[in-house]
Amino acid sequence: MKKTPVIIISGLLALASCTPSGSSVSSPDNKIRFTVESNDGGLFYSVTDGGETVVSPSRLGFVLAGDEQAKDFKILGKETASCDTTWETAWGESRLVRDNYNQLTVNMQEKNSGLLVDLQVRVFDDGFGYRYVFPAQNRDSLIIMQELTEFVIPEGSTAWGLPIKSEYYEDYFYHKNIADLDSVRTPLTVEAPGRYLAIHEANLTDYPKMNLVATDSVTLVAQLVPWSNGVAAYVKTPFATPWRTMIIGDKPGDLVTSYMMLNLNEPQAIGDASWCKPMKYMGIWWEMHLGKGTWHAGPHHSANTANVKKYIDFAAANGIKGLLVEGWNASWEGDWTRNEHIDFTTPYPDYDIDEIARYAKEKGVEMIGHHETAAWTRNYENQLDTAFSFLTGHGINNVKTGYVNSRMDGKEDHSSQYGVRHYRKVIETAAKHHVTINNHEPVMPTGLQRTLPNLMSQEGVRGQEWNAWSTDGGSVPEHTVVMPFTRGLAGPMDFTFGTFNFENPVYPGTRVQSTIAKELALYVVIYAPLQMASDLPENYAKYPDTFQFIKDVPVDWETTIVPDAVIGDYVVTVRRDRNSDDWYLGAVTDENARTLDVALDFLEPNTEYVATIYADAPDADWKNNPTAYTITDRTVTSADTLNLSLATSGGTAIRFHKK
Ligand code: NOJ
Numbered sequence: 034m035k036k037t038p039v040i041i042i043s044g045l046l047a048l049a050s051c052t053p054s055g056s057s058v059s060s061p062d063n064k065i066r067f068t069v070e071s072n073d074g075g076l077f078y079s080v081t082d083g084g085e086t087v088v089s090p091s092r093l094g095f096v097l098a099g100d101e102q103a104k105d106f107k108i109l110g111k112e113t114a115s116c117d118t119t120w121e122t123a124w125g126e127s128r129l130v131r132d133n134y135n136q137l138t139v140n141m142q143e144k145n146s147g148l149l150v151d152l153q154v155r156v157f158d159d160g161f162g163y164r165y166v167f168p169a170q171n172r173d174s175l176i177i178m179q180e181l182t183e184f185v186i187p188e189g190s191t192a193w194g195l196p197i198k199s200e201y202y203e204d205y206f207y208h209k210n211i212a213d214l215d216s217v218r219t220p221l222t223v224e225a226p227g228r229y230l231a232i233h234e235a236n237l238t239d240y241p242k243m244n245l246v247a248t249d250s251v252t253l254v255a256q257l258v259p260w261s262n263g264v265a266a267y268v269k270t271p272f273a274t275p276w277r278t279m280i281i282g283d284k285p286g287d288l289v290t291s292y293m294m295l296n297l298n299e300p301q302a303i304g305d306a307s308w309c310k311p312m313k314y315m316g317i318w319w320e321m322h323l324g325k326g327t328w329h330a331g332p333h334h335s336a337n338t339a340n341v342k343k344y345i346d347f348a349a350a351n352g353i354k355g356l357l358v359e360g361w362n363a364s365w366e367g368d369w370t371r372n373e374h375i376d377f378t379t380p381y382p383d384y385d386i387d388e389i390a391r392y393a394k395e396k397g398v399e400m401i402g403h404h405e406t407a408a409w410t411r412n413y414e415n416q417l418d419t420a421f422s423f424l425t426g427h428g429i430n431n432v433k434t435g436y437v438n439s440r441m442d443g444k445e446d447h448s449s450q451y452g453v454r455h456y457r458k459v460i461e462t463a464a465k466h467h468v469t470i471n472n473h474e475p476v477m478p479t480g481l482q483r484t485l486p487n488l489m490s491q492e493g494v495r496g497q498e499w500n501a502w503s504t505d506g507g508s509v510p511e512h513t514v515v516m517p518f519t520r521g522l523a524g525p526m527d528f529t530f531g532t533f534n535f536e537n538p539v540y541p542g543t544r545v546q547s548t549i550a551k552e553l554a555l556y557v558v559i560y561a562p563l564q565m566a567s568d569l570p571e572n573y574a575k576y577p578d579t580f581q582f583i584k585d586v587p588v589d590w591e592t593t594i595v596p597d598a599v600i601g602d603y604v605v606t607v608r609r610d611r612n613s614d615d616w617y618l619g620a621v622t623d624e625n626a627r628t629l630d631v632a633l634d635f636l637e638p639n640t641e642y643v644a645t646i647y648a649d650a651p652d653a654d655w656k657n658n659p660t661a662y663t664i665t666d667r668t669v670t671s672a673d674t675l676n677l678s679l680a681t682s683g684g685t686a687i688r689f690h691k692k
Contacts (some may be wrong), residue, residue, distance in 0.1 A: 042186070044557045044685065045362055047528050049421065051325070053525075056068070056069050056108070056111050056137055056590070057137070058068075058113065058135050058137035058138055058154055058156050059156060060133065060134070060135065060156045060158045060161075060223075061115070061117070061133050061135060061155055061157070061158055062158045064082060064083050064158065065077075065080065065081070065082050065087075065156050065157075065158070065160070065161060065281060066080065066081045066156075066318065067080050067137070067154050067156050067161050067163070067651050068080070068155070069108075069137070069139050069152060070090070071094075071107070071108050071141070071616070072330065073108050075092055075093075075104045075105055075106070075181075076092070076093045076094055076105075076106045076141070076152075076161065077090040077091060077092055077093065077113050077392050078090070078091055078152075078154075079091065080279070082188075082228065082281050085188070085227065086187065087187065087225065087228070087230065087279075087281060088184060088185060088186060088279070089185040089186075090185065091182075091183035091184055091185040091252075092104065092181050092182070092183045093165075093182055093183075094106070094180070094181035094182075094183060094255075095165070095177055095178075095180055096177075096178045096179040096180075096181065096505030097146070097148075097175060097176060097177060097178060098176035098177075098178055098264070099321050100178075100505055101145075101146055102145075102181075103143045103145075103146060103148050103150070103320065104143075104181055105143060105144040105145060105201065106141040106142065106143055106144065106150065107141060107142050107143075107144055108139055108140070109140040109141060109142055110139075110140045110143050111137060111138060111139050111140065112137075112138045112140075113135065113137050113138075114135075114136040114138075115134065115135045116132055116133065116134055116136070117131070117132070117133045117138065117290075117536070118130070118131075118132050118133075119131045120132060120300065121294070122310065122483070122484075122486075123301060123306040123309055123486035124486065124489075124589045124611075125129060125295075125482075125562070125564045125589070125590065126290075126292075126310045126590050126592075126593040126608070127290075127292060127561050127590065127591070127592050127593055128590070128592070128611055130295055131292075131580075132296040133157060133158065133585050134156055134157045134296070135155070135156050135599050136153065136154065136155050136156075137152075137153075137154045137156075138151050138152070138153045138154070138166075139151065139152045141555065141650045144432060145268060148167075148172060148175075149167065149168050149170045150165055150167055150168070151165070151166040151167075151168060151238075151290075151583055152164075152165060152166075153165075153166050153273070155297065157293050157296070159280055159281065159282065159287065159291045160278060160279050160280040160281045160282075160291060160292055160293050161278070161279055161281075161619075162235055162276035162277065162278040162293065162297045163276065163277055164273055164274045164275060164276045165273070165274045166271070166272070166273045166274075166382050167268065167270040167271060167272045168269050168270065168271050169271045170270055170272055172267050172270060173269060173270050174266075174267040174268065174270070175266075175267075175270065175272075176263070176266075176267060177257070177265045177266040177268055178259075178263070178264060179255075179256070179257055179265055179335050180243070180255040180257055181254075181255075181257070181279065182243075182253060182254070182255035182277055183253065183254050183512025184232055184245070184252075184253040185210065185252050185253075186223055186225060186230065186251055186253065187225040187226055187251065188250065188251055188622075189209075189225070189226050190223050190226070190230075190251070190492055190634060191208060191209065191211070191223070191224050192208055192209060192211055192214060192217075192221050192222060192223045192224070193206040193208050193221070193222040193515055193518065193519050193600065193601075194206060194207060194209060194214045194217035194218075194221050194245075195207075195217055195218040195221075195519065195520070196215070196216070196217060197216040197218060197244050198217075199202055199216060199218065199438075199627070200473075201437075201447070201473075201474040201493065201497070202218060202493040202494060202520065203478060203492075203493075203494065203495040203663065204380055204498070204691070205495065205508075205509075205512060205515070206222070206515050206516075206519040206520070208515075208600075208601060209315060210250065210641065211223075211247050211249075211250050211251060212247060212249055212250040212254075213243075213247075213255070214247040214253075214392065215246070215247060216244060216245070216246045216247075216256065217244065217245050217247070218242075218244055218245075218477060219232055219233040219234060219242075219243060219244070219245060219477065219523075219538070220232065220477075220519055220520065220522045220523050221231040221233070221245055221253070221260065221653060222288065222519050222522070222600065224600070228281060228282065228283060228524065229280075229281075229282045229284065229285055229287065229288055229289075229600075230279055230281055230282075230549045230665065231278075231281075231288045231518075231522050232245065232277075232278070232279050232280065232281040232480070233278050233293045233294065233479070233522060233523060233630050234275040234276060234277055234278055234479050234601055235276040235277050235278050235293070235295075235297035235298055235479050235480050236276055236298045236299065236452055236479060236480060236481070237275045237453055237476065237477075237479040237481070238453070238457065238481075239266075239268075239272075239274065239450065239453065239454060239457070240257075240266050240268075240274055240275055240450055241257040241258040241259065241265050241266055241448060241449050241450045241453065242257070242258045242425055242448035242449075242451060242453070242476050243255045243256070243257060243258075243275070243277065244256045244257075244258060244448075249424070253584045255277070257323055258446050258448040258449045258583065259446075259449060260445060260446075260449050260450060260451055261444040261445055261446075265450070265684040266450050267450065270600060274299040275352065275479060277456055278293060278297065279295060280293060280522070281510075284337075284598070285464050285518050285595070285598045285599070285600050285604075286594070286595025286596065286597075288518055288522055288597060289379055289517055289518065289521065289593070289595045289598075289606075290593055290594065291370055291522075292355045292535070294479065294480040294522070294523075294524075295468075295480045295482075295483045297452060297480065298479070298480040298481060298483040298485070299484045300483070300484065301484060301485075301486060302318060302373065302432050302484045303368050303380070303464045303485060303486065303487065306486045306487070308430065308467050308469075308487075309469050309486045309489060310354075310399075310469075311562035311563065311588040311589040312354035312355045312399065312491070312562075312563060312568055312588060313353050313354060313355065313563075313564050313565070313583070313586075313588055314348075314353065314354065314355030314356060314357055314399075314401055314563060314564075314565055314566070315347065315348050315353050315355070315356055315357070315565070315566050315570070316356065316357035316358070316359070316401075316529075316565060316567065317335045317336050317340065317341060317344060317356075317357065317359060317360065317565075318357055318359055318529075318565075319501065319567045319568060319569060320335055320569060321346070321359065321360065321388055321503050322498045322501035322502060323502075323503075323537065323538075323539050323540075324502070324539035325538075325539065325575070326358065326360075326542065327342075327365075327570065328359055328365040328588070329360065329366050329367075329369075330363070330365075330366070330381050330382075330383070331363040333381060334360065335359075335360055336358050336359065336360040336361040336383075336384050337381075337384060338383060338384060338388060339382040340391055341356070341358055341384070341389050342389070343570065344356055344570065345389075345392055345393050345396050345398050346396070347570040347574075348396075348398050348672070349396035349397060349398050349574075351573075351580070351584055352584050353398075353399065353566055353584070354399055354585075355399045355431065356393070356398050356399070356400055356402075356564070357401040357403060357434075357565075358389075358400065358401070358402070358403060359403045359405070359433075360379055360381075360403075360449070361380055361381065361384045361386070361403065362375070362376060362378075362379060362380060362401070362403075362515070363379045363380065363381045363382075364376050364379075364405075365397060365405075369405070369407060370407045370408075370437055370438050371407075372407060372409075372646075373409045373410060373412055374407065374412060375406060375407060375412060375413070376416075377404055377413070377416050377419075377420035378416070378419055378420060378423040382413065382669060383469060386427050387427070388445075389427075390427040390428045390518035391665065393428070394420065395427055395469065396462075399429075399430070399431060400428065400429045400431075401429070401431040401432065401433055401471070402424040402429045402432045402433070403432070403433045403435070404420060404430065404432055404433070404434045404435065405434075405437065406434065406435060406436055406437040406666050407435075407436070407437055408436040408437065408438035408439075408440065408441045408442070408447070408474070409442060410436075410441050410442055410455045411442055413459070414455070414458060414459075417458070417459065418462065418466075421462065421463060421466040421468050421570055423472045423638070424468070425466055425467070425468065429468075429599050429629040430467055430468050430469065430471070430490075431468065431469045431471070432463065432468055432470055432471070433470075433471040433472075433473060433499070434470055434472045434473060434475040436473065436474035436475075437473075437474055437614075444454060445644075447474060447476055448462065449473070449474045449475065452476050453530050454478055455470065456475060456476055457481075458590075459472075460472075460481070460485050460487065460488045460630070461485065461630045463487055464485055464487045467487075469487045469488075469489045470487060470488050470489065470492045471489055471491070471527055471563055472490075472491045472492070473491070473492040473520060474492060474493075475491040475492060475493045476493075478491050478492055478523040478524035478525070478609070479523065479524075480522060480524060482525070482563070489525065489561075489563050490525040490526070490527040490561045490562060490563045491524065491525065491527060492526070492527050493523070493526070493651060494516065494520045494521065494526045494527075494528055495508055495512065496526070496527065496528045496529055497528060497529040497530050497531075497532065497545065497567055500532070500543065500545040500546070501537070501540065501543065502540050502542060502543060503543055504542075504543070505543075506542055506543050506544070506546075507543050507544050507545060507546050507689070509546060509548050510547065510622075510623045510624040510655060510682035511601055511611060511622055511623040511624065513547070513551070513555060513558070514598075514600070514601055514602060514603055514604050514621060514622065514623050514677075515600060515601050516528075516559065516617070517558055517559060517584055517606070518593075518598070518600045518604075521559060521560065525560060525561035525562060525563070526559055526560070526561055527561055527565070528555070528561070529565040529567040530544040530545075530552050530555040530556070530559070530565075530567065531552055531555075531556070531564075531565060531566040531567045532547075532552055532567065532568050532572075533549055533552065533568050533572045533573055533575065533576050533579070533660070534568060534572040534575075535567070535659045535660065546656075546681050546682055547621075547659065547682045547683070547684070548653050548654070548655050548656050548658075548659045548660070548661070548662070548682060548683040548684065548687060549576065549579055549662050550579075550647050550648055550653070550660060550662050550679075550683055550685060551621050551622075551649075551655075551679075551682060551683050551684030552617075552618035552684075552686045553579065553582045553583065553586075553619075553647050553684065553686035554621045554647075554685055554686040555619065555621060555683030555684070556582070556583065556586045556617075556619065557586065557606050557607075557608055557617045557618060557686060558604055558606045558619040558620075558621050558684075560590075560593070560632065561588070562588050562589060563588065564586075564588050566580075566583050569636060576660070579604075579647060579662060579664070580595050580600050582645075582647050582686050583687055586617055586686075586688070587608075587610040587611065587612065587617070589608040589610075589611040589612065590608040590609060590610065590611050591608075591610060591611045592609045593607070594606070594607045594608070594635055595608065595633065595686065596631060596632070596635070597629060601623065601678070602622070602623055602625070602627075603620065603621065603622040603623065603627060603629065604620070604621060605618065605619070605620040605629060605677075606618070606619050606620075607631075607635050609635075613689075614637070614691050615688060615689060615690050615691075616636060616642070616688075616689040617686070617687065617688055617689070618631065618686070618687040619678050619681070619684065619685075619686055619687075620679060620681075620684055620686075621684040622679040622680075622681075622682065622683055622684065623682065624655075624681055624682055626654070626678075626680050626683065627679050628676060628677065628678050628679070628683045629651075629679065630674050630675070630676050630677075631674065631675050631677060631678075632673075632674045633670070633671050633672075633673045633674065633675060633689075634671050634672075635671070636669070636670065636671040636689060637671065638670075638671045638672075639670070639671075640670065640671070640691060640692075641668050641669070641670055641691070641692040642665045642668070642670070642689040642690060642691055642692060643666055643667070643668060643669075643689070643690050643692055644666070644668075644669045644675070644688070644689050645664065645665075645687065645688045646662075646663075646664070646665045646666075646667060646675075646685065646686075647662060647664055647675070647685065647686040647687070647691070648662065648663050648664075648665070648678065648685045649661065649663075649678065649679060649680035649683035649684070649685070650662055650663050651678070651682075651683075653680035653683055654680045654681040654682075654683070655681050655683065656681070658680075661680075668692065669689070675687075
């Protein structure tokens, strides 16, 4: 149930003649203070946390077409407002989210061009966001070439940054000094002296993604992803840019449990969203990535009716709700990335979609369709309505989309305004058809799932598929203990873990670099409302007792806590199921084995729980013995502390069930 926000406008417009030179606004707890100042050099903001500088004076402004520098602003007036409300998520890591901030809007006019711009600032207890708002004015369209926005962060900071050149954001976040970062995507996670920061954006609508360029050891400058003609954004006034955001926390876990990005998105816009159902799913997928089957027609075509029925049977027998089928539409021959006419309504002859729809319904399994567009977005947009209608006509209300190609329609960047517009059109059209989307090769998420909860999950991460075929041998153990604090801050990740078989007959040099217990723990550590059990049914069948955890683990949470973590070393995440009193714990480590003490003080007091503990066996290690595990039941209460023992790249997964 959503509540209408309580917004109290408490300020007054100052007179234009007063030309105030600065204004401040503080967080509700008074700890974080954001100040805007205009002087002869331009417009700047700065931020303190508990009196200590977190952002030193940092420039604001734009470059418009014709090299028109919009940076010299006269402050005309200001308004303040505050909000304290709590809203309910359609699905997510926390059922309830408190939206509590103080707002400052500074009304300004650019001295040379006469352009009217408002800087709108919201300061929360866990960080701040600001955006530029162009009110309606006699200039009704603007061509933005670049933003001048800066983040000047504390000296001595280091950061986990994703290089701009990472295609589809599928790379590691590298831990570096700021000066060595060069150009990075956001989220950018910063370890500053005494605190953790995460710079990102919220509500990316009709605008390009913001990257950051490090110009020295403290300065990060926004760089908008341009169209192929060099323009960053075509804007019609009135218009609001995305929010530029910074989460501020004392410890890494504070970044994970901040919901500021969601608060800075618009409320849910699709009415009753009960059809956007969180679920676990399997897929006609891993076998193609392993090279055992093919997307295209032929003797090894995976999406054939008999094989799909085998997966439906397995999913139904094990309570896995969804089944993805890739390679079902007759367009995968040869180099399919060059196929500008991919057909989304013609199944391969050996994929009997009517029979599969009937069988899946009989077995209670929800099919997940696949639209690999190869980034030929015009071709996809031309078919969008018929493509969704075709699937819903066969009872398929979930679609995984894909954009494998370095450019959209041969020339535009996925993260440009062109890309952002396309993705939005797909999600909005899907919403009209009551179709949920799991978007691969996306623009980096910015919290849009609050407004459009049918956008359930996205890739934009170096996910499990790299562990099937990457020539570098697969992702290093550290990757999974960095992601929750970097890419994970942008929203659900379709990472697709759950491997139980670490031998790779097709690419023997490549493998999933973890243990079976770590694969289980990742279902708690890495959040998505769609979680894949990605391995083959025959591999799960070998370990029915461990597979039980995947069957049990929820995908929708009442609350989330990160009691202990060191970014890049280990993380312990605890979540309470949204639909029962059960709690779940996931602990994962990097290449180093370690022991961790976890106090169970999150459990209901004076209540006994059975803790079913899936742990690495004493002789487990990711390289030589990844499938060695133990499963133990223990009675515990909130007064207990558990000592967890994690193997190299290992983990522990626990279900707490009331006795
Ligand atoms: C890349 C996606 O990430 C993967 O999941 C999919 O199987 C292939 N593209 C084919 O669409």
